[in-house]
Amino acid sequence: MSRAGGRRRPSVRPSDDPQDRAGEPPGGPREASSGQARAELEALRLQIQELDESLVRLIRERDSLVERVGQLKRQLGLPILDPPREAAVVRKVVEVARREGVDEELVRDLMWRLMAASREIQRRGAGTGG
Numbered sequence: 395m396s397r398a399g400g401r402r403r404p405s406v407r408p409s410d411d412p413q414d415r416a417g418e419p420p421g422g423p424r425e426a427s428s429g430q431a432r433a434e435l436e437a438l439r440l441q442i443q444e445l446d447e448s449l450v451r452l453i454r455e456r457d458s459l460v461e462r463v464g465q466l467k468r469q470l471g472l473p474i475l476d477p478p479r480e481a482a483v484v485r486k487v488v489e490v491a492r493r494e495g496v497d498e499e500l501v502r503d504l505m506w507r508l509m510a511a512s513r514e515i516q517r518r519g520a521g522t523g524g
Contacts, residue, residue, distance in 0.1 A: 456508070457515055464516030474516045480509045 467474060484505045491501035 453508075457511075460512040460515045461519055463512075464519040467516065468520055474513055474520065484509070 464474065466472075484502060487505050488498050488502050490496075491498045
C-alpha cells in the first residue's frame with residue numbers, strides 16, 4: 395500500500411513474464427519494439443550525459459568570471475555580498491525560465507545555490523574564507 399493517501403497505486407510497469415506475452419511469437423512486435431526502445435533510451439542517456447558535461451563546463455566558466463568579479467570588487471572596495479544585485483540576477487533568470495517553459499522553482503533554487511558558491515569563490519580570492 396502506498397503511504398501517500400493510504401491508497402494503492404496500480405502497477406503500470408510492463409511485465410517481462412513470458413506468460414504475459416502468450417500468443418506472441420518470439421521476436422515478435424513487442425520484442426522488436428523493446429529493442430528499439432532500449433536503443434532510444436541509450437541514445438537519450440548519452441545526450442543527457444553530454445548536456446551534463448556541458449553544464450559542468452559552463453559552471454567552470456562562470457566560476458572563472460566570478461573570480462575576476464571578486465578581484466574587481468576588491469580593487470573598487472566593494473563588498474562581496476550585494477543582495478539587490480543577486481535578487482535582480484535571479485529574477486532575470488527566472489523570467490527566462492518562464493519564457494522557456496522550465497520549472498521556475500528549480501531555476502530559482504539553482505541560481506541561489508550558484509550565488510552562494512560565487513560568494514564563496516570571491517571570499518577565497520579575498521583570503522577571508524575557505
